[in-house]
Amino acid sequence: MAGLGIGGFLILLVLSWATGTNLFSLLGTDTSSPGSGSVGTSGDVRTSPAEEKLVDMVDAVTEDAQRTWEQILGNRYERTRVSLFRDATQSACGMAESATGPFYCPGDRKVYLDLGFFNELSQRFGAPGDFAEAYVITHEIGHHVQNLLGYTERVRGSRSGENSASVALELQADCFAGIWGHAASQQGRFAAGGVELDPGDAEEALRAAAAIGDDRLQKMSTGRVMPDRFTHGSSAQRVEWFRRGMESGDPRACDTFGATTR
Numbered sequence: 001m002a003g004l005g006i007g008g009f010l011i012l013l014v015l016s017w018a019t020g021t022n023l024f025s026l027l028g029t030d031t032s033s034p035g036s037g038s039v040g041t042s043g044d045v046r047t048s049p050a051e052e053k054l055v056d057m058v059d060a061v062t063e064d065a066q067r068t069w070e071q072i073l074g075n076r077y078e079r080t081r082v083s084l085f086r087d088a089t090q091s092a093c094g095m096a097e098s099a100t101g102p103f104y105c106p107g108d109r110k111v112y113l114d115l116g117f118f119n120e121l122s123q124r125f126g127a128p129g130d131f132a133e134a135y136v137i138t139h140e141i142g143h144h145v146q147n148l149l150g151y152t153e154r155v156r157g158s159r160s161g162e163n164s165a166s167v168a169l170e171l172q173a174d175c176f177a178g179i180w181g182h183a184a185s186q187q188g189r190f191a192a193g194g195v196e197l198d199p200g201d202a203e204e205a206l207r208a209a210a211a212i213g214d215d216r217l218q219k220m221s222t223g224r225v226m227p228d229r230f231t232h233g234s235s236a237q238r239v240e241w242f243r244r245g246m247e248s249g250d251p252r253a254c255d256t257f258g259a260t261t262r
């Protein structure tokens, strides 16, 4: 279980139910539906009212996060797109499957999200639309920001381990997710057509971050903690960096690469 993180978390979650997949295989690439800015889904992804709500939530959070980064980075920010799929779809980074979990592909600069993942996440953390899902989306958009700012390049070929560059990259994406959380916590956002978080949402995101730390996932899957195999950081690290972004709202507070003494 080397690649644990949100992806590994997903694998653990879906082991119980992901048996007869691909029956619905809907390939969700780039069929932009009119009216929705950033999220591409293919025809029948909206099947149930609950999933329809989920698609709307992904769209709203993606739009809001991108607007936030446009405000922070100005013209250094280039928009990404979210490909929402069921079961499997093709990406420039290979097949995106339910078992892969959400990810960002630097090759085509797109975020890949699996609908089933969100269904599981919402059952685990509460009602759909809660901040645990927003955290997953904005973490992946954080990887897009890293790609634009040149951080992704630095990590190429990095090994795993608690002090590795790949862990630093993941923790920075957590911190960037927190930066969106900071922006979305400002009052009056909802009235202005944006996403506005409730005070309890931040706590929920912190719980989500704590739930998907490498130490916790390793313990769940193998009963042991192996820091040299960390890919995303421990629960404590993930909580800490999310919190730094959330409290500061400033990308300069997210220098996980400089903070190597942990």
Ligand SMILES: [Zn+2]
Binding pocket: 005, 139, 140, 143, 170, 173
């Ligand atoms: Zn990540």
